[in-house]
Amino acid sequence: MIAEIISIGDELLKGGKVNTNAAFIASALGGIGVPVARIVTCADEEGAIAGVFSESLSRADIVLATGGLGPTRDDRTKKAAAELFGKLLVESDEAYRLLVAWFSGRGRPLPETLREQAMIIEGSVLVPNTIGTASGMIVPCGERSQQRYLVLMPGVPAEMEMMMLKTVIPFFSARSSAVLLHTPVKTVGIGETMLAGLIVEVEDALPGGTKLAYLPHTAGVDLVVTTTGCESEAVRHENRAVVDAILLKAGHFVYATGDATLEETVGRMLAGSSMRIAVAESCTGGLIASRLTDVPGSSAYFLQGVVTYSNESKMRLLGVSPAMIEQYGAVSEPVAEEMARGCLLASGADIAVSTTGIAGPSGGSEKKPVGTVCIGIARKVTDGERAKAGTYRMYGTRLQNKLRFAEAALREVWKSLQEDGSGRPA
Amino acid sequence: MIAEIISIGDELLKGGKVNTNAAFIASALGGIGVPVARIVTCADEEGAIAGVFSESLSRADIVLATGGLGPTRDDRTKKAAAELFGKLLVESDEAYRLLVAWFSGRGRPLPETLREQAMIIEGSVLVPNTIGTASGMIVPCGERSQQRYLVLMPGVPAEMEMMMLKTVIPFFSARSSAVLLHTPVKTVGIGETMLAGLIVEVEDALPGGTKLAYLPHTAGVDLVVTTTGCESEAVRHENRAVVDAILLKAGHFVYATGDATLEETVGRMLAGSSMRIAVAESCTGGLIASRLTDVPGSSAYFLQGVVTYSNESKMRLLGVSPAMIEQYGAVSEPVAEEMARGCLLASGADIAVSTTGIAGPSGGSEKKPVGTVCIGIARKVTDGERAKAGTYRMYGTRLQNKLRFAEAALREVWKSLQEDGSGRPA
Numbered sequence: 001m002i003a004e005i006i007s008i009g010d011e012l013l014k015g016g017k018v019n020t021n022a023a024f025i026a027s028a029l030g031g032i033g034v035p036v037a038r039i040v041t042c043a044d045e046e047g048a049i050a051g052v053f054s055e056s057l058s059r060a061d062i063v064l065a066t067g068g069l070g071p072t073r074d075d076r077t078k079k080a081a082a083e084l085f086g087k088l089l090v091e092s093d094e095a096y097r098l099l100v101a102w103f104s105g106r107g108r109p110l111p112e113t114l115r116e117q118a119m120i121i122e123g124s125v126l127v128p129n130t131i132g133t134a135s136g137m138i139v140p141c142g143e144r145s146q147q148r149y150l151v152l153m154p155g156v157p158a159e160m161e162m163m164m165l166k167t168v169i170p171f172f173s174a175r176s177s178a179v180l181l182h183t184p185v186k187t188v189g190i191g192e193t194m195l196a197g198l199i200v201e202v203e204d205a206l207p208g209g210t211k212l213a214y215l216p217h218t219a220g221v222d223l224v225v226t227t228t229g230c231e232s233e234a235v236r237h238e239n240r241a242v243v244d245a246i247l248l249k250a251g252h253f254v255y256a257t258g259d260a261t262l263e264e265t266v267g268r269m270l271a272g273s274s275m276r277i278a279v280a281e282s283c284t285g286g287l288i289a290s291r292l293t294d295v296p297g298s299s300a301y302f303l304q305g306v307v308t309y310s311n312e313s314k315m316r317l318l319g320v321s322p323a324m325i326e327q328y329g330a331v332s333e334p335v336a337e338e339m340a341r342g343c344l345l346a347s348g349a350d351i352a353v354s355t356t357g358i359a360g361p362s363g364g365s366e367k368k369p370v371g372t373v374c375i376g377i378a379r380k381v382t383d384g385e386r387a388k389a390g391t392y393r394m395y396g397t398r399l400q401n402k403l404r405f406a407e408a409a410l411r412e413v414w415k416s417l418q419e420d421g422s423g424r425p426a
Numbered sequence: 427m428i429a430e431i432i433s434i435g436d437e438l439l440k441g442g443k444v445n446t447n448a449a450f451i452a453s454a455l456g457g458i459g460v461p462v463a464r465i466v467t468c469a470d471e472e473g474a475i476a477g478v479f480s481e482s483l484s485r486a487d488i489v490l491a492t493g494g495l496g497p498t499r500d501d502r503t504k505k506a507a508a509e510l511f512g513k514l515l516v517e518s519d520e521a522y523r524l525l526v527a528w529f530s531g532r533g534r535p536l537p538e539t540l541r542e543q544a545m546i547i548e549g550s551v552l553v554p555n556t557i558g559t560a561s562g563m564i565v566p567c568g569e570r571s572q573q574r575y576l577v578l579m580p581g582v583p584a585e586m587e588m589m590m591l592k593t594v595i596p597f598f599s600a601r602s603s604a605v606l607l608h609t610p611v612k613t614v615g616i617g618e619t620m621l622a623g624l625i626v627e628v629e630d631a632l633p634g635g636t637k638l639a640y641l642p643h644t645a646g647v648d649l650v651v652t653t654t655g656c657e658s659e660a661v662r663h664e665n666r667a668v669v670d671a672i673l674l675k676a677g678h679f680v681y682a683t684g685d686a687t688l689e690e691t692v693g694r695m696l697a698g699s700s701m702r703i704a705v706a707e708s709c710t711g712g713l714i715a716s717r718l719t720d721v722p723g724s725s726a727y728f729l730q731g732v733v734t735y736s737n738e739s740k741m742r743l744l745g746v747s748p749a750m751i752e753q754y755g756a757v758s759e760p761v762a763e764e765m766a767r768g769c770l771l772a773s774g775a776d777i778a779v780s781t782t783g784i785a786g787p788s789g790g791s792e793k794k795p796v797g798t799v800c801i802g803i804a805r806k807v808t809d810g811e812r813a814k815a816g817t818y819r820m821y822g823t824r825l826q827n828k829l830r831f832a833e834a835a836l837r838e839v840w841k842s843l844q845e846d847g848s849g850r851p852a
Binding site: 007009010011012013014015017018019020022023024025026027028029030035036037038039040041042043044048052070071072073111114131133155156157158182192193196203211213214215216217218224226279281284285286287288289290292293294296297298299302303304305306307308309310312313316317346347360361362363395396397398399400402 | 433435436437438439440441443444445446448449450451452453454455456461462463464465466467468469470474478496497498499537540557559581582583584608618619622629637639640641642643644650652705707710711712713714715716718719720722723724725728729730731732733734735736738739742743772773786787788789821822823824825826828
């Protein structure tokens with residue numbers, strides 16, 4: 001079975017909005033061995049929608065579409081599909097019941113204008129929506145000898161995600177036989193070209209069923225090892241052998257094999273060694289704390305953070321001396337080290353990380369250009385504490401630099417925790 | 427002129443990566459009146475690439491493709507296009523010069539293996555890359571009577587963005603005659619259905635050249651008013667009239683007309699009234715501080731932030747009394763109010779905002795379920811300070827709740843500043 005994804009919405013074509021839904025759907029389909037051959041975005045317009053539906057249904061077994069199921073006038077997907085198949089829209093009893101329940105959960109009656117949200121194409125399978133109002137549906141189409149399916153889901157990410165996980169994936173999982181395995185290999189602190197150089201021999205010797213892809217992102221590059229086959233054990237084995245070969249060559253830069261983020265990896269290491277972390281941020285402005293606390297359960301190890309943007313607050317909250325700022329400048333290794341040390345002492349944490357730098361676009365100088373960041377790490381040790389700092393240089397816009405500074409700071413925490421031996425990637 | 431966008435890359439089809447490039451390109455083309463009819467994502471595979479190129483070139487005047495120009499083996503775009511057109515790849519002198527300069531700027535000689543990055547399709551216009559190694563190109567194709575263009579750019583966002591702004595947009599801007607105007611109308615604190623209800627009369631009376639789209643996102647909904655026409659002044663006038671009509675009905679919820687984010691709007695108000703802000707975050711974990719400091723120049727008004735995840739840190743850094751936490755619980759309006767007040771006093775800021783809540787997935791109770799947040803605002807006034815707090819309820823995952831909590835907190839800051847009369851949307 002091959003799938004195509006169709007994202008419907010003028011907002012995606014005019015660039016107001018990034019298409020995160022397609023990535024989610026593709027990833028979920030990959031999990032049940034259904035590869036995605038194409039993703040198409042088209043306008044909120046009945047002719048365009050019907051045209052793209054026919055084209056995709058002529059190539060793929062499963063076509064999954066999101067968007068255009070809402071209650072407003074620019075929502076035209078259901079009508080376009082019904083007309084394409086020459087079918088009627090009928091009210092689903094279950095969808096109506098869910099709709100009434102959704103409103104009563106918010107203490108309101110169902111507005112008559114929204115009752116239309118419970119209508120689905122006749123002959124289709126309802127994909128229930130328990131967290132929103134638009135009904136999803138799986139529409140069987142094509143000849144009986146070559147059954148095809150059109151899946152319609154709302155464009156609101158949380159609603160689509162719930163529908164995929166609860167209904168759509170189980171529905172197609174029962175109908176798929178291929179095995180497809182993706183293993184992300186996540187690196188930090190190395191660029192695409194250097195990484196490719198390290199693993200050239202692995203690429204030269206890739207087994208037939210396995211592909212290797214590079215995913216550069218703002219703060220680094222990840223690899224994905226994809227293996228396809230018919231037999232689950234053989235696929236797992238071949239995939240694992242390639243991942244192991246990569247770890248042998250570039251393991252020093254790999255913080256996770258699998259879906260873990262850098263903050264999850266760091267969090268797992270902190271939790272595993274019962275350590276608590278505190279953060280002192282200048283140029284990253286709270287981003288490191290925010291990433292660390294994105295992880296469920298982070299309250300077990302995240303103690304506190306301070307965002308000391310002004311020199312004044314660096315002195316007040318972290319005890320950095322005015323003389324030190326005067327002598328070395330706010331963006332300097334001594335200040336980063338002192339920030340980390342002050343943060344450690346003020347919070348009582350076991351490890352503290354600090355950033356001070358110039359995200360830009362202005363504020364740079366010849367000696368300290370935009371993109372410069374000093375990162376400090378302080379650790380509690382038996383006889384007190386020890387702190388160190390390093391300077392790094394990034395080449396991006398303000399937001400890219402912030403992301404890269406935060407990534408580098410989390411990497412320094414990861415490296416420091418690794419020295420304790422608390423965990424290589426599993 | 428109509429455009430289509432092609433995103434090349436297996437990583438986009440397997441869901442490892444969200445397609446942000448297409449959104450950027452669409453938005454930039456909109457700025458010069460070139461609408462995008464379709465966005466297609468296809469695999470890193472020569473047959474698929476050539477097929478999608480032909481299809482798109484049969485429909486659109488300009489086809490812009492990203493990805494597959496890097497130095498690794500999964501980069502096959504240039505070869506696919508050259509074969510499709512039956513053309514050779516030739517080295518561009520300028521691209522070679524830039525490539526050498528890029529490496530020497532990093533203190534390294536050009537590796538011979540990367541020299542291939544300076545090759546472009548014969549007869550095409552080089553799109554120079556000053557921040558990376560892959561050369562972009564504009565390939566003229568089609569008959570002379572109906573000139574079409576294929577634009578190839580790398581998939582690394584910063585490189586593609588630089589190419590679009592410096593070379594591609596100026597190239598096509600000189601060749602476009604249509605006028606297309608998008609005006610975002612950005613709201614906060616209102617859902618799609620309620621907003622649609624408020625502006626139903628505006629939608630009923632939309633002039634012929636104007637469309638209205640709803641862009642729901644994690645923390646709210648934006649509108650986009652799009653007007654097309656041939657004459658710039660008439661388009662601007664019609665578009666402005668619709669925006670004004672929306673403001674008349676729903677202006678209370680509109681924080682910006684245009685591209686400003688909520689943090690930029692708040693930042694402009696703070697800067698305009700020479701006020702300084704401080705932030706005390708529990709459940710938002712640094713996200714509010716990070717958003718405020720995403721804005722260039724925010725050091726002028728952002729004083730400091732604290733992330734007080736533990737009760738201990740709420741007491742130590744913000745002076746919240748243990749008795750108050752004991753009596754009301756950490757997630758309560760009195761504690762939120764005290765956090766904001768403590769943050770104001772400790773920092774010397776003019777306004778402080780605080781959050782304490784339960785992002786989930788665990789930690790909720792019947793009285794205070796996951797998704798509950800208390801937001802405090804404290805303001806310096808002539809005879810001391812005044813503080814207040816409110817409780818809000820969201821219905822999402824941990825990350826969605828964090829985003830919505832932060833949005834609500836920034837909204838409360840915006841509302842508080844508005845009471846001073848420091849600015850409705852322009």
